[in-house]
Amino acid sequence: MGILEVQNVNKRFGGLKALHEVNLTVEEGTVHAIIGPNGAGKSTLLNCFVGRLKPDTGSVVFNGTSLLGLKPHEINQAGVSRVFQTPEIFGNLSCFENVMIPAFARRDGSFTLNAVSRLSGERSIQEKAMHMLEDLNMGDKAGVQADQLSRGDKRRLELAMCLVQEPKLLLLDEPTAGMSRGDTNTTVELLRTIASRGITMVVIEHDMHVVFSLAQKITVLAQGTPIAEGLPQDIKGDPRVQEAYLGGAHL
Amino acid sequence: MTTSTKTDTLLLWVFALATLFGPIILAPFGAGYPDLLQKFAIFGIFAIGFNLLFGLTGYLSFGHAAFLGVGSYTAVWSFKLLSMNPIPAIILATLLGGLFALVIGFITLRRAGIYFSILTLAFAQMSYNLAYSVLTPITNGETGLQLDQADPRLLDTAFGIEYGAALPVSSLFGLDMNQTWTWDFMGWEIQLNAGFYVCAVVLILCFWIAMRIFRSPFGMMLKAVKSNQNRMNYTGLNTRPYTLAAFVISGCYAGLAGGLMAVTDPLAGAERMQWTASGEVVLMTILGGTGTLLGPVLGAGAIKYMEQIFSAFNKPELLDFFSFLPTAIAEPLVSVLALFVGEGWHLTLGVMFMLIVIFLPGGLMEGFNRILGLFNRRRGAAGKHPAKTPAAAE
Numbered sequence: 330m331g332i333l334e335v336q337n338v339n340k341r342f343g344g345l346k347a348l349h350e351v352n353l354t355v356e357e358g359t360v361h362a363i364i365g366p367n368g369a370g371k372s373t374l375l376n377c378f379v380g381r382l383k384p385d386t387g388s389v390v391f392n393g394t395s396l397l398g399l400k401p402h403e404i405n406q407a408g409v410s411r412v413f414q415t416p417e418i419f420g421n422l423s424c425f426e427n428v429m430i431p432a433f434a435r436r437d438g439s440f441t442l443n444a445v446s447r448l449s450g451e452r453s454i455q456e457k458a459m460h461m462l463e464d465l466n467m468g469d470k471a472g473v474q475a476d477q478l479s480r481g482d483k484r485r486l487e488l489a490m491c492l493v494q495e496p497k498l499l500l501l502d503e504p505t506a507g508m509s510r511g512d513t514n515t516t517v518e519l520l521r522t523i524a525s526r527g528i529t530m531v532v533i534e535h536d537m538h539v540v541f542s543l544a545q546k547i548t549v550l551a552q553g554t555p556i557a558e559g560l561p562q563d564i565k566g567d568p569r570v571q572e573a574y575l576g577g578a579h580l
Numbered sequence: 581m582t583t584s585t586k587t588d589t590l591l592l593w594v595f596a597l598a599t600l601f602g603p604i605i606l607a608p609f610g611a612g613y614p615d616l617l618q619k620f621a622i623f624g625i626f627a628i629g630f631n632l633l634f635g636l637t638g639y640l641s642f643g644h645a646a647f648l649g650v651g652s653y654t655a656v657w658s659f660k661l662l663s664m665n666p667i668p669a670i671i672l673a674t675l676l677g678g679l680f681a682l683v684i685g686f687i688t689l690r691r692a693g694i695y696f697s698i699l700t701l702a703f704a705q706m707s708y709n710l711a712y713s714v715l716t717p718i719t720n721g722e723t724g725l726q727l728d729q730a731d732p733r734l735l736d737t738a739f740g741i742e743y744g745a746a747l748p749v750s751s752l753f754g755l756d757m758n759q760t761w762t763w764d765f766m767g768w769e770i771q772l773n774a775g776f777y778v779c780a781v782v783l784i785l786c787f788w789i790a791m792r793i794f795r796s797p798f799g800m801m802l803k804a805v806k807s808n809q810n811r812m813n814y815t816g817l818n819t820r821p822y823t824l825a826a827f828v829i830s831g832c833y834a835g836l837a838g839g840l841m842a843v844t845d846p847l848a849g850a851e852r853m854q855w856t857a858s859g860e861v862v863l864m865t866i867l868g869g870t871g872t873l874l875g876p877v878l879g880a881g882a883i884k885y886m887e888q889i890f891s892a893f894n895k896p897e898l899l900d901f902f903s904f905l906p907t908a909i910a911e912p913l914v915s916v917l918a919l920f921v922g923e924g925w926h927l928t929l930g931v932m933f934m935l936i937v938i939f940l941p942g943g944l945m946e947g948f949n950r951i952l953g954l955f956n957r958r959r960g961a962a963g964k965h966p967a968k969t970p971a972a973a974e
Contacts, residue, residue, distance in 0.1 A: 379814065405816035417814065419807040422800070430804050431815045433797050439818040442825055444798040449585055451797060490815065 332357040332498060332529050333378070338387035340373055340553075347373045348384065349553040355498070360520075360530045362544035364537075366574055370553040371533045372414075375502055378531070379411050380404045392497060402439050408497035414506050416483040418475045418490070425471040428458040428489050435494045461493040465519065481512040485519070492523065499523075501532045505539050517542055541565070549573065588791060595874070596784045603776065607768040611885055614760055614773030618844045619884045621779035622837050625786045627864040627876030629833020632790060633826050634862070635871035636799060638806035642697045642858050643684070643704030647677040647831045649711065649853030651838025653718065656725045656848045663735035664743070664750045666757065666778060670839040677835015678828050685827035689820060692809075704858055711850035724849035750843050752778060757843055775844040782840060783877075786833060791873055793829070802826050863929070867936055869945030878944050883929065890925035894918070 333355035340348040348370045355361045363371050376382040377389060380401040389396045396404055405411075410431075419427050432454045437443060462468050465485050470478065475486060484504065491499055504520065505513040517539055524530060524543065534540045540547065540561070547564045549557040551573040557564060564570055598605065602620070606612045611620075626648060634640055651673035658669040688699040711719040719725055727747055736743075750757045757775035764770070793799045801822050804812055809819050842848055851857075860883065868879025895918045902910040920928045940946045 400818075401813040402816050402818045405814055411814050413814075417808060417811040419804050419811060421807050422803060426800055426803075429797075430800065430812075430817070433801070434816040437797075439816055440821040442798060444793050444796045446797060447585070447792075447795050448797055448800060449795065454797075490811075494816070 331355045332392055333531070334388070334390040335374075335378075336388045336390075338374070338377060338384045338389065340370075340377065340382065340384050346553050348377070351387070351550075351553070351555055353548055353555065353558075355529060355531055356546070357529050358527045359545045360524045360532060360543050362532045362534055362540045362547045363550060364534060364540055364547060365550035368552075369550040369573075371550055372502060373553075374550070375411075375500055375531070375533055378404075378500060379409060405434070405494075406439055409500065410491035410494050410496035410498070411500040412484070412487050412491055412502060412504060414502045416480075416487040418483055418487055420474070420476040422475060423472050424462060424467060424475055424478070424486055425455075425458060427475050427486055428461050428493050429454055431490045431494045432457050432461075458493060461489045465489045465492075481508060481515070484508075484516065488519070488523075492528075497529065499528055499530045501530060501534075503533055503535060505534070505536055513539065584795075588795065591873070592784075592788060592791060595787055595877075599780045599784055600777075602780065603770050603772055604765065607765070607770055609885075611888065612768070613771055614776050616884065616888055617773065617776045618779050618840075620881045621776065621783045622840045622844070623861070623864060623880035623884055624783050624877040625779075625840065626834055626837035626861050627868065627880040628786055628790050629830045629837070630861045631865050631870065631872075631876040632793060632802075632833065633830035634865055635876070636794075636802035636806060637823055637826050639689070639692065639823060639827070640697045640862070641688075641700040641827070641830070642855065642862070643688075643700030643702075643707075644830070644834050644861055645853050645855065645857035646684070646704035646707040647680055647834035648838040648841075648857060649707065649848070649850065650680045651677045651835035652842045652848035652852055653711075653725055653838075654835070655839035655842035656727070656846055657718075659727055659733075659748075659750060659842070659846055660731040661734060663733055663739075664741075664748050665735070666750050666752055666839075666843040668735070669750070669843060670782065670836055673839025673842070674832045674836040677838065678832035680835070681828045681831020682824070685824050685831070689823050689827060701855060701858070704853060705855060708850055708853040708855075711853060719848070719850060721850070724847055727846050750846055778843060779840050782836065786836070787873070787877070794873055798822075798825075863933060867933060867943055869943030872943070872945040875943050875945040882944065886929060886932070887925060890921050890928050891923070893921035893925075895922075 331354040333353070335351055335353040338348050338351040339346075351370075351374060363374065365371055373382060377384050378396065380396065380399050380403070383397060391404075391407060391409060394407060396407070399407070419430065429448075429451075433443075436454065459468070459471065462471050465488060467482065467485060467489065470482065475483065478486060501520070505516050508516065513536065520530070520532075520543055532540070532543060544561055547559065547561055548555050549564060549567075549570050556569050556573060557567050559567075599621070602617055603612050606617065611617070626644070630641070630644055654673040654676040655669040658672050662668050684700065684703045688696055688703065691699060712721055729743070729745070729747060752774070755774050757778065760771050760773040762769055762771050801817065804817075805819050805822055812819050838852065841852070864879035864883050865876045866879070867882060868877065869875025895914060898914045898917055898921065899910065902914055905913070918924075920931075936943060942949070
């Protein structure tokens with residue numbers, strides 16, 4: 330029994346079968362990559378995990394509770410954090426505030442009318458946020474407005490925001506998309522460090538180099554259906570995978 | 581105590597002293613008389629509350645005048661039914677303003693952006709029209725709700741307070757709200773008015789509460805709503821209760837302001853609910869500086885002061901003013917300028933608003949911060965020590 334169990338998930342957009350009979354099990358403490366050519370349904374599947382989309386049929390069970398019908402904030406409160414393809418951060422707040430907000434969300438739940446206490450008096454949250462920023466080598470940027478960061482730092486900040494919540498499951502949507510080779514390597518190193526602490530991750534990625542250096546298990550999607558699943562070395566040599574990527578989508 | 585808390589305490593003290601000494605400070609500018617001072621304080625409260633919603637969450641309400649009107653009606657009814665004491669009147673006005681905001685906010689906050697603005701505008705106009713028509717038994721329609729000698733005033737009767745044959749005035753345990761002490765100070769006539777001081781104390785209290793909200797985790801969440809609602813949802817935060825809470829607090833402020841209007845002048849009319857009043861508070865907030873603590877109060881003061889100055893001017897005064905010029909120049913000049921004063925003072929307001937939005941999008945507060953920044957940079961260069969950025973003047 331994995332931490333995330335996906336069974337027989339189907340999703341249609343009009344005439345398009347975006348997902349067809351998807352079955353997937355993510356084991357606790359592993360990095361699970363979902364790869365596949367453009368339009369294979371990777372992002373659709375991820376959106377089904379976080380409550381942005383609702384599958385037409387099938388079930389998504391996280392840690393024993395069904396995620397179907399839950400709102401995004403409820404799913405996050407259950408322990409699922411998500412990093413977006415283009416970093417979603419609070420642009421006009423400082424990096425420090427950006428990390429404090431998720432820390433408050435973890436401590437106080439989805440809504441608290443906490444207007445009486447002072448931010449400057451919230452020592453434990455402040456320490457936690459500062460520690461998190463330092464952990465990701467962003468301690469010197471705590472006072473910088475998040476808008477002013479470079480692309481790579483924005484991604485790093487978003488990761489800090491997710492990690493400060495101590496999620497049980499971290500979802501990453503193309504964490505290195507649009508990054509330079511150097512930035513990609515730093516990000517991969519960072520993700521490896523995070524993975525080594527035992528946080529379960531699901532990664533969607535195009536970059537094979539990233540996938541093979543991170544993942545312990547890989548699921549290959551093509552046209553909304555999983556066509557292969559296994560260890561990285563098995564997937565590398567699988568002819569079906571090579572066909573999906575190189576041979577294109579013949580009918 | 582951290583530096584930011586120290587700065588805040590200092591700001592609060594300066595604000596409180598400036599407000600309490602308002603009648604003296606503003607006397608040289610011809611703004612030291614009770615009627616105008618009361619307007620400064622009341623619209624200051626209204627704008628502070630509006631800014632808590634618009635400045636922090638970015639939700640632009642175009643219907644805040646409805647809560648102002650509700651507050652006024654509630655206060656007058658409190659005078660009629662309970663007591664001429666302003667305390668129950670403003671408490672009830674605040675509560676009812678908040679209650680109205682809860683109902684309207686619950687419906688309108690389902691939408692964001694322009695749709696939210698239009699929905700709030702629609703609700704306010706609906707309230708305005710209802711006050712004129714169906715609700716006449718409560719609002720007394722066009723005449724406006726007024727006091728009457730025959731009003732029951734249950735609490736006053738219970739405590740044996742009599743007002744005799746004259747129409748009663750609101751009074752705080754015997755201190756009449758329209759009482760003014762005049763005092764000659766270095767050639768200026770200083771007018772200390774009881775009604776103004778009630779408003780001033782409430783204003784300081786409101787400013788303090790707003791400051792605490794700005795500096796609280798709740799305030800930070802409201803800023804996060806403005807910044808990125810999507811990220812909030814995926815961070816486990818439910819944005820709806822946050823926006824609703826901000827809307828209700830803001831409605832309470834508006835109700836309180838409306839109540840104080842009735843305290844200083846016990847009369848409530850439906851025109852207070854009209855969209856022009858909703859628009860005015862938007863102008864005040866933007867003119868002063870959206871999302872800043874002090875900005876809305878400054879904006880409210882600036883607009884009410886300009887209204888007073890420019891609407892009092894007329895063609896004869898202008899001709900008098902330019903009498904040193906030859907008639908051939910003075911006449912056409914005055915006929916152009918006359919458009920901007922008296923009845924047409926809104927034209928001046930419009931021009932000024934455009935200039936501010938184009939050149940100082942952060943409002944008057946941005947202007948002050950720029951001046952402070954210039955000053956600091958010069959001092960920093962001279963003293964060879966790095967100048968700190970002026971974070972104080974918020």
